[in-house]
Amino acid sequence: xxxxxxxxxxxxxxxxxxxxxxxxxxxxxxxxxxxxxxxxxxxxxxxxxxxxxxxxxxxxxxxxxxxxxxxxxxxxxxxxxxxxxxxxxxxxxxxxxxxxxxxxxxxxxxxxxxxxxxxxxxxxxxxxxxxxxxxxxxxxxxxxxxxxxxxxxxxxxxxxxxxxxxxxxxxxxxxxxxxxxxxxxxxxxxxxxxxxxxxxxxxxxxxxxxxxxxxxxxxxxxxxxxxxxxxxxxxxxxxxxxxxxxxxxxxxxxx
Amino acid sequence: xxxxxxxxxxxxxxxxxxxxxxxxxxxxxxxxxxxxxxxxxxxxxxxxxxxxxxxxxxxxxxxxxxxxxxxxxxxxxxxxxxxxxxxxxxxxxxxxxxxxxxxxxxxxxxxxxxxxxxxxxxxxxxxxxxxxxxxxxxxxxxxxxxxxxxxxxxxxxxxxxxxxxxxxxxxxxxxxxxxxxxxxxxxxxxxxxxxxxxxxxxxxxxxxxxxxxxxxxxxxxxxxxxxxxxxxxxxxxxxxxxxxxxxxx
Ligand SMILES: Nc1ncnc2c1ncn2[C@@H]1O[C@H](COP(=O)(O)OP(=O)(O)OP(=O)(O)O)[C@@H](O)[C@H]1O
Ligand SMILES: [Mg+2]
Numbered sequence: 275x276x277x278x279x280x281x282x283x284x285x286x287x288x289x290x291x292x293x294x295x296x297x298x299x300x301x302x303x304x305x306x307x308x309x310x311x312x313x314x315x316x317x318x319x320x321x322x323x324x325x326x327x328x329x330x331x332x333x334x335x336x337x338x339x340x341x342x343x344x345x346x347x348x349x350x351x352x353x354x355x356x357x358x359x360x361x362x363x364x365x366x367x368x369x370x371x372x373x374x375x376x377x378x379x380x381x382x383x384x385x386x387x388x389x390x391x392x393x394x395x396x397x398x399x400x401x402x403x404x405x406x407x408x409x410x411x412x413x414x415x416x417x418x419x420x421x422x423x424x425x426x427x428x429x430x431x432x433x434x435x436x437x438x439x440x441x442x443x444x445x446x447x448x449x450x451x452x453x454x455x456x457x458x459x460x461x462x463x464x465x466x467x468x469x470x471x472x473x474x475x476x477x478x479x480x481x482x483x484x485x486x487x488x489x490x491x492x493x494x495x496x497x498x499x500x501x502x503x504x505x506x507x508x509x510x511x512x513x514x515x516x517x518x519x520x521x522x523x524x525x526x527x528x529x
Numbered sequence: 530x531x532x533x534x535x536x537x538x539x540x541x542x543x544x545x546x547x548x549x550x551x552x553x554x555x556x557x558x559x560x561x562x563x564x565x566x567x568x569x570x571x572x573x574x575x576x577x578x579x580x581x582x583x584x585x586x587x588x589x590x591x592x593x594x595x596x597x598x599x600x601x602x603x604x605x606x607x608x609x610x611x612x613x614x615x616x617x618x619x620x621x622x623x624x625x626x627x628x629x630x631x632x633x634x635x636x637x638x639x640x641x642x643x644x645x646x647x648x649x650x651x652x653x654x655x656x657x658x659x660x661x662x663x664x665x666x667x668x669x670x671x672x673x674x675x676x677x678x679x680x681x682x683x684x685x686x687x688x689x690x691x692x693x694x695x696x697x698x699x700x701x702x703x704x705x706x707x708x709x710x711x712x713x714x715x716x717x718x719x720x721x722x723x724x725x726x727x728x729x730x731x732x733x734x735x736x737x738x739x740x741x742x743x744x745x746x747x748x749x750x751x752x753x754x755x756x757x758x759x760x761x762x763x764x765x766x767x768x769x770x771x772x773x774x775x776x777x778x
Contacts, residue, residue, distance in 0.1 A: 285660075406622045435622055439664055484617035487582050491610045492631040492678065493602050499633040499642050 283404045290332040290402040293512060294505040295411045301516040302399045308520040309391045317523045318387045324519045325391050328398045339397055346393055350386045357382030405435050410501035425496040433485070441478055448474060530594055531555035532717060533579060533608070533686060538588035540574055548574040550741045551588070556686070561718045561731055563749070566738030567760030572721045573613065575738070576688050579719075580608040606635065609679030613690040615671040624666070624674055625650065625659040631682040649681040653707060669700030676707060686717040693724055701727060701776055709777065726764035729753060730775035737761065 285291070290298070309321045329336065361378035400408075409431045416424035448470060452458075460466045533556040541547045549571040556562060566572050577583040578590055581601045590597040597604050612618045621627025628649050632642045650656045653673040658666065663674060672692060679687060689708065693701050709731055712718045720728055729735065735752045737745040739759045745752045750771045757763040764774050 404622070406626055409622075432622065433620065436620060436663075440616060481614075481617050484612065484614060485620070487577065488612055488618040489620060489630075490582055491580060491605060491612075492682065493605045493634040495602075495634045495636065497636050499629075499636055499639055502639050 282400065284334060284401050285404075286333050286402075288331055288333050288402070289508060289512075290328060290398065292506065293402070294503050294509045295403050295407045296414055296503055297505065297509045297513050298399060298403065299411055299415075301513055302395055304513075304516040304520050305395050306392050308516075308523045309388045309395075311523050312388065313384070313528045314526070316526060318391070320519055320522050320526075321391050324515065325394045325398065329394065332398055332402045334398065334401045339394075339401075343390075343393065343397075346389065350389055353385055353389075354379075354382040357385065406432075409435075410503070413501065414503070423496060425498060437481075437485075440481075441474070444477060445470070445474055531591075532558045532593060534591040534594075535575075535578065536589050536591065538575070538578055538590065539586050540571075540578065540583060541586045547741055549578075549738075552743045553588075554736060554743060554746065556717060556719065558685075558717055559712075559715065560733050561712050562720070562734045562736060563725065563729055563732040564719065564721045564736045564738060565723050565725060565756065565759075565761050567723065570738040570759075571741040572738050573690055576610065576690060576719065576721065579688060580605045580610055582610075602635075606682050607685050609682060609684035609687045611672070611675050611679060611687065611689045611692060613694065615668070615675045618675045618678070619663045619671065621663060623659070624655060624661050624663055627663055627674060628677045628681050631678055635682065645681050649677040652680055653677045667700065668696050669703045672696070672700075672704050673707060676711075684716070686719065687711055688719040688721070690721050692720060693722060693727055698776075705776055723761050725753065725756065725761065726774050727776045728774070729764065730772050 305321065305324060309318075312318050312321055329339075358374045358378040361375055361381055363375035363377035365372070366374055366376050366379065403411075409428050412431060413424045413428035416422050416427055452469060457466060457469060460469075535552055535554050538549060538552040539547070540549045552575060564572055564575075574583065578585055579597075581590070581597050581604055592604050592607065619627050620630055625646050628646045629642050632645050637645070647656065647659070650659055653676050655670065655673055655677060658670070663671065666674060676687075692704050692708065696704060705728060708718060708720065708728070712731065720732070722728060725735075729749050732749050734747065735745070735749040736743060737752065737756065737759050744759055745755060753765060753771060753774075754763070765771070
């Protein structure tokens, strides 16, 4: 598989890596809410500063992240163009392309700004948090929610992360094995897919049986030792900064 | 008194396959038993009864003279099972987390889990890889990780289902050395394999399964000469002794 830096934990020893992931997730939520209320350029600047500060604190490789963001760039460009043409309003004076409205461009730019900042914030979150910690945080937040067995949900998340690469590997192997037997000469695509999907499904189901046995053999139980979180004083300061960004955006007058 | 005993164990699957029939076997504390048999002879089905993963159609399993159903969690803690396919046995995202899975299931205090896990990893020599993803380990290392996950639950009896399949020469030696060490440390060991030449020298007893039945059971030197009758390669050359049957030197 191609090495993906985006949405992948990059182990470092920084303030944000050590941060209590429960508070980190809360910061992400606060920042996302703040950005969704952003209207004036000053709002965007404030949010951008916050995210950039986080990005540099986390020592994440900026060039690699920007490269991986290309796919989002395409989405943003499409929305920008659609907004510019579809939202009615007075045209931009002296703009060479006809049919582009001023409110359309403004709306499109705002959307693009929001999305960029939120994606960058998510990249910081995932880049500094292992999947394991992430699972523990989800479990912690689900604890007070009634009727949701948080231990089971956490185990499901965990197993998904553990077994998707295995299933993917198996898929690749079966693809090559079938190519070796000239399966790509088959013209009917449905037949071709069924040759892959059905065996893959049956093998995955059989493997599931094995996993269930293996977990039972190790006394699987939902009353289990709970994960432990460590909160540092600095974590609260970071949370306060995120909250301050939200307050600023909510109360700073729109231009 | 045997630590583990099966009495007339029979398992018939819903589709009518009689996977094991009328198996009575006693395992004594500290023993090293090898169970051999051709593919489909019922070895895996048999050992899955020993810690209550499968429930017999008839017959019963006794642990220290008590029926296994009395306290199934205690039974599973006491009898560690290393599966044939290590990939399905590994449930953690990191090596350390996988080892912690068992103790966490037992709801031990967090401090104790954090003490046990490094001990278990050290016992199999995987301490340096604690933070790695299990996906990146070699076949031999994966099997060692499975052993560490079992050791963390402090079992008395450890059962290995085909521990050598898919391993290269160094991998086999690594795992075999581990098994012998565990036996010397006082664990009762059951090894399922048809590759007798790799391990039989260390065994106190050899049992052979054939089409779901216990066909032979006794001292390795008496039984091994008949191995070929049951679809197992005769590991001895003419005039050889059981003591030569090991990949450890
Ligand atoms: N879930 C099942 N349903 C029906 N039949 C089964 C099931 N599991 C196993 N069997 C059958 O039970 C018999 C014994 O299988 P088992 O897996 O115990 O063999 P084994 O001795 O471990 O063989 P191998 O060396 O291939 O691992 C086989 O005939 C198998 O087809
Ligand atoms: Mg088997």
